Amino acid sequence: MKKRFIAGIVATAILIPTAAFAAPTLIEMLTRTPMTIEQVKTDEIGKATLEKLYRAFPETKKFEIIDASTVQGVQTSIILQEKGGTGKKIALHTNSMTGEIEHVIQENWEPKEKPLTALTEQEIKSKVDQLIHALYGSNETYEFAMEPMENPDQKTLMLNYTQKGxxxxxxxxxxxxxxxxxxxxxxxxSSSDDKVEGFFTTNGKPDYFADAFLNDDKLFSLLNMSPIELKQELAKGKSVVEIAASKNVSKQQVVDVIAQSQVDLQIQSEANGELPANNLSNDHMLQAIEPKVLQVIEYRTVTPSKK
Structure with missing residues (x-):
């Protein structure tokens, strides 16, 4: 059975550390509301996130919560560090609707004298495997690939774990x-559907988050464009909103179509047992996803300036 990548509600943005690239990524953090330690420990998502972390890494029970926040009811973020303000640190970003930890940043878990990138590829993979296994379970069935990223400031490696097919x-x-x-x-x-990869790219790599929003048959119908035509127009530095306006389609029409498609996918995944039921209304889910839709459709590719 085909399982489409659901960006808006089920999955999160590919949160690339800002130090990794000179150019900004497509999906930036939304407005955050700070949380106190007491709020984290009484919040349903916060408590569940900490419980998962403590099961995976019991030593973190002694860590201090140094920062916590929510993003418009979409994401809950918690950062913990060893007491004393130095040493091991871990940041967790959890989908507030599904309860899934979607992004983890583990810092300073190895001796300072030797950065991770100085290890052998097998040693690096072993470290990453341990993190995945601790938080998500076995990853033995995934196909694996590692490649260096173009980053003049710091050696950076990308590791991809992909399901067969x-x-x-x-x-x-x-x-x-x-x-x-x-x-x-x-x-x-993979499927035979007419889908496009890389409507936008970051450092030459497809932005799968944006792809999952924009590979929408209802959007193509609304704009009266093929996926390839939309990608070509976006490459000229136009936003989806601007392309829509040229066709007398309003921003709200675009938002409504994409947001409803994402909500429909969420509901279908819950019905198929792929995700736990969240018991939220259609309107509530639409409200949660719309800020992310706006970020995608208002984004413009930075085109090289002509001399």
């Missing part, structure tokens, strides 16, 4: 310096 990674990991940054993407199975 999938066109996108299930786990994508960036390793640089003393940090491991892991994103749960969820993968996407």
């Amino acid at each position: 999938s066109t996108t990674p299930f786990y994508q990991v960036l390793v640089q310096g003393h940090s491991i940054s892991l994103s749960l993407i969820g993968g996407e199975t």
Whole structure:
């Protein structure tokens, strides 16, 4: 059965550390509301996230919560560090609707004298495997690939764990310096559908988050464009909103179509047992996803300036 990568509600953005690239990524953090330690420990998502962390890494029970926040009811973030303000640190970003930890940043878990990128490829993979196994379970069935990223400031490696037959990674990991940054993407199975990869790119790599929003048959119908035509127009530095306006389609029409498609996918995945039921209304889910839709459709590709 085909399982589409659901970006808006089920999966999160590929949160690439800002130090990794000179250019900004497509999906930036939304407005955050700070949380106190007491709020984290009484919040349903916060408590569940900490319980998962403590089961995976019992030593973190002694860590201090140094920062916590929510993003418009979409994401809950918690950062913990060893007492004393130095040493091991871990950041967890959890989908507030599904309860899934979608992004983890593990810092300073190795001796300072030797950065992770100085290890052998097998040693690096072993470190990442341990993190995935501790938080998500076995990853032995995934196909694995590692490649260096173009980063003049710091050696950076990308590791992709992909299910057989999938066109996108299930786990994508960036390793640089003393940090491991892991994103749960969820993968996407290949199909004969007329889909496009890389409507936008970051450092030459497809932005799968944006792809999952824009590969929408109802959107193509609304704009009266093929996926390839939309990609070509976006490459000229136009936003989806601007392209829609040229066709007398309003921003709200675009938002409504994409948001409803994402909610429909969420509901279908729950019905299929692929995700736990969240018992939220259609309107509530639409409200949660719309800010992310707006970020995608208002984004413009930065085109080289002509001299």
